[in-house]
Amino acid sequence: MINRIRDSIAEAIACVADGDTLMCGGFGSSGVAFNLMDALLDHGARDLTIVANNAGVGETGIARLLAENRVAKVICSYPRSPGSVWFERRYEENAIELELVPQGTLAERIRAAGAGLGGFYTPTGYGTALAEGKRTEIIDGVGHVFETPLSADVALLKAERADRWGNLVYYKTARNFNPIMATAARTVIAEVSAVVALGDIDPEQVVTPGIFVDHVIETEQAVA
Amino acid sequence: MINRIRDSIAEAIACVADGDTLMCGGFGSSGVAFNLMDALLDHGARDLTIVANNAGVGETGIARLLAENRVAKVICSYPRSPGSVWFERRYEENAIELELVPQGTLAERIRAAGAGLGGFYTPTGYGTALAEGKRTEIIDGVGHVFETPLSADVALLKAERADRWGNLVYYKTARNFNPIMATAARTVIAEVSAVVALGDIDPEQVVTPGIFVDHVIETEQAVA
Amino acid sequence: MNRLTPEQVAARCAADIPDGAYVNLGIGMPTEVANHVPADREVIYHSENGVLGFGAAPAPGEEDPQLINASKQHITMRPGGSFFHHADSFGMMRGGHIDISVLGAYQVAANGDLANWSTGSETYPPAVGGAMDLVVGAKQLFAITRHTLKDGTPKIVERCSYPLTGAGVVSRIYTDLAVIAVTDAGLQVIELLAGNDFDTVQNVTDAPLMAPDTARRAQG
Amino acid sequence: MNRLTPEQVAARCAADIPDGAYVNLGIGMPTEVANHVPADREVIYHSENGVLGFGAAPAPGEEDPQLINASKQHITMRPGGSFFHHADSFGMMRGGHIDISVLGAYQVAANGDLANWSTGSETYPPAVGGAMDLVVGAKQLFAITRHTLKDGTPKIVERCSYPLTGAGVVSRIYTDLAVIAVTDAGLQVIELLAGNDFDTVQNVTDAPLMAPDTARRAQG
Numbered sequence: 001m002i003n004r005i006r007d008s009i010a011e012a013i014a015c016v017a018d019g020d021t022l023m024c025g026g027f028g029s030s031g032v033a034f035n036l037m038d039a040l041l042d043h044g045a046r047d048l049t050i051v052a053n054n055a056g057v058g059e060t061g062i063a064r065l066l067a068e069n070r071v072a073k074v075i076c077s078y079p080r081s082p083g084s085v086w087f088e089r090r091y092e093e094n095a096i097e098l099e100l101v102p103q104g105t106l107a108e109r110i111r112a113a114g115a116g117l118g119g120f121y122t123p124t125g126y127g128t129a130l131a132e133g134k135r136t137e138i139i140d141g142v143g144h145v146f147e148t149p150l151s152a153d154v155a156l157l158k159a160e161r162a163d164r165w166g167n168l169v170y171y172k173t174a175r176n177f178n179p180i181m182a183t184a185a186r187t188v189i190a191e192v193s194a195v196v197a198l199g200d201i202d203p204e205q206v207v208t209p210g211i212f213v214d215h216v217i218e219t220e221q222a223v224a
Numbered sequence: 225m226i227n228r229i230r231d232s233i234a235e236a237i238a239c240v241a242d243g244d245t246l247m248c249g250g251f252g253s254s255g256v257a258f259n260l261m262d263a264l265l266d267h268g269a270r271d272l273t274i275v276a277n278n279a280g281v282g283e284t285g286i287a288r289l290l291a292e293n294r295v296a297k298v299i300c301s302y303p304r305s306p307g308s309v310w311f312e313r314r315y316e317e318n319a320i321e322l323e324l325v326p327q328g329t330l331a332e333r334i335r336a337a338g339a340g341l342g343g344f345y346t347p348t349g350y351g352t353a354l355a356e357g358k359r360t361e362i363i364d365g366v367g368h369v370f371e372t373p374l375s376a377d378v379a380l381l382k383a384e385r386a387d388r389w390g391n392l393v394y395y396k397t398a399r400n401f402n403p404i405m406a407t408a409a410r411t412v413i414a415e416v417s418a419v420v421a422l423g424d425i426d427p428e429q430v431v432t433p434g435i436f437v438d439h440v441i442e443t444e445q446a447v448a
Numbered sequence: 449m450n451r452l453t454p455e456q457v458a459a460r461c462a463a464d465i466p467d468g469a470y471v472n473l474g475i476g477m478p479t480e481v482a483n484h485v486p487a488d489r490e491v492i493y494h495s496e497n498g499v500l501g502f503g504a505a506p507a508p509g510e511e512d513p514q515l516i517n518a519s520k521q522h523i524t525m526r527p528g529g530s531f532f533h534h535a536d537s538f539g540m541m542r543g544g545h546i547d548i549s550v551l552g553a554y555q556v557a558a559n560g561d562l563a564n565w566s567t568g569s570e571t572y573p574p575a576v577g578g579a580m581d582l583v584v585g586a587k588q589l590f591a592i593t594r595h596t597l598k599d600g601t602p603k604i605v606e607r608c609s610y611p612l613t614g615a616g617v618v619s620r621i622y623t624d625l626a627v628i629a630v631t632d633a634g635l636q637v638i639e640l641l642a643g644n645d646f647d648t649v650q651n652v653t654d655a656p657l658m659a660p661d662t663a664r665r666a667q668g
Numbered sequence: 669m670n671r672l673t674p675e676q677v678a679a680r681c682a683a684d685i686p687d688g689a690y691v692n693l694g695i696g697m698p699t700e701v702a703n704h705v706p707a708d709r710e711v712i713y714h715s716e717n718g719v720l721g722f723g724a725a726p727a728p729g730e731e732d733p734q735l736i737n738a739s740k741q742h743i744t745m746r747p748g749g750s751f752f753h754h755a756d757s758f759g760m761m762r763g764g765h766i767d768i769s770v771l772g773a774y775q776v777a778a779n780g781d782l783a784n785w786s787t788g789s790e791t792y793p794p795a796v797g798g799a800m801d802l803v804v805g806a807k808q809l810f811a812i813t814r815h816t817l818k819d820g821t822p823k824i825v826e827r828c829s830y831p832l833t834g835a836g837v838v839s840r841i842y843t844d845l846a847v848i849a850v851t852d853a854g855l856q857v858i859e860l861l862a863g864n865d866f867d868t869v870q871n872v873t874d875a876p877l878m879a880p881d882t883a884r885r886a887q888g
Binding site: 225226335337338339388407422425427 | 467468470490492494499500501525527528529530531532535538539540541542543544545546584585
């Protein structure tokens, strides 16, 4: 019997290793797997590469990992936000590597990895400093940049509900990067607000089919 | 006030012109906009290029357009099925051009057009006759074929429900190519089993947001 | 010199958005535009974080922390709205499905160049977000910005000194002093705001402006 | 020579699919496999047309024309199933998320080459479907086919004469006469079916086969 539901959050994230690349769902503080990220601190992994839209604010999530010096590199589109104090500090100290990627290119590179593509041409960023050193091509008169797929060892996702097959649905704008990250990591871990019985999620409404999901943890965290 | 609902099917498809490229949703006979395709016969358009998974069976849909000599070219993955008599006849007569595309490449080319990408590398078809003449590249040791985006003048879609903004939901495996074709055509026309009030489709469950849809026609056709 | 408040600039921008338009609102001042849709219009707002059809800010106490816009501010949903993931959201932008993109700016140049992601500083981190996707994908691009920095440094410039987000992409500029069209002939003031005269606005602008009268003469 | 029925071949193939596997069933004989899952297992079937977690064929009178598999046959849904569009469906395949792909074949060669999309005819149209995506994406590929054409022409061959779908991609072959593993040393018969002896099967096979005994000796 297929059962992706785990009893222990420590068991769910045991697979994370030093030096891993982690995808962390979320946009700002919505759709972030805060419980999984807290557990990661106890777990002790370091030298991590974080793929996410932002670089954390305040003292939670990615910001907390940065504060504890667990992060070697951030691949993201918008690291600087009001309250992104730890990222700014590490950046100023030159203690962290930043790969800045236009948000749509970040999303598409993640999707490309999940969908088994070898890369793609996008007009985004052509002619800008973010395309420097990248292969470019004029296609139908428009400049394009070649972008490569972006995969990860582990994805830490936040979803709303899950069943034992690992099917996931999300909640409002907490969806954001979570569904595409679910496709692009070797091991996919989701924290969810509620586990429901198999069949309780309408097959028309499943956003992330369980085929992509390895471990599910039910948390107490309220979402609304 | 935004209103994508049309009273007349003839009005909805009036934009189709001779020589147009049409995307037709469907897989086998599921998710096919049969009413729109019938109306297209009355409309009179000819010299059409059809982008679809199959090339029609029996005397309906694409098969009927082929029988009436309205089609110059078919871009599809699986033109030959039990009952695809009209396609086979036109093919044998050398009266029709066939661009055979692996199904996943067909889907991805359509999506690439809808998402504004300039093309992509896929491992699918590398080293086979279907990659002959195409640009190839070895990426991380794996052979890839370069594939270009595939767009259309008009898409003829079948959906289950729509609201006046053009938001669409589908029904079971009738979904298939319809949502991606909705993104890749200049004009998108959907026939639906039912028009519902704005707000009746849960925002979590919208599959094709109305941003992609130009014209909606409610049909009497039962789907189940 | 009188200046509009950011809310007033947002309302002025909103007044130029036609009925039925699909409009992306970028991070910063642009997200304010959603609060000022004229009552006679239906405008469908898009936010990069996966939402179409959102409305104004919620009443105090009705905020949902998981329902936010690009600026991470709370929003409400209108009937007919939808949620989707980031790849789909940026497919809409890059794929040419958005009619108007309203973006903030560090600098806008006389030729429509936009700089809004990096100051080029070694220690102040850059942040690009969805801006580069919008400048290639949206059919029309409005920049909304204060006319000058607090110290008076012009943000409407002859040539951007900061790294570009996109070249020649801005068609309209909405500031606390003026509405300006980017034309082949240069920056054409459409409307002087807050009761300032042309010379006052030209004096705090690095690029030459054409006065509203000039526009009328050119059109006549 | 005795031959299994297509249903029996499908059941024999289903017996080798482990609990918990994600399995794509291609057009033709493969779709029959979903009707023969052993009772002690949960297997999640995928069909290219956008469905995961389907079950056996419906009872007569309970067919839904809009709920079909790759062969356009009616199916049923199991609790936990899901629907999705074609780009997502092929992302699952190409992206390496499918454990086993069961495909039909025109020819399978001793080196695992598969031909199942074109006879090379000028007048008989080719049809590729999702086969080329599956051969690059699925972790393991089973071919399921009659051992010979009706006229006795072998389909298990030394080298494919038809255009290839994929080179060296098949790991197991299920026919009405035998279960065969594709190994570096060649085609290893795992099991002779329907009571035939080895020579009978070798005689209708174009490529050299290794007898089951050889396997046991090699392993011992």
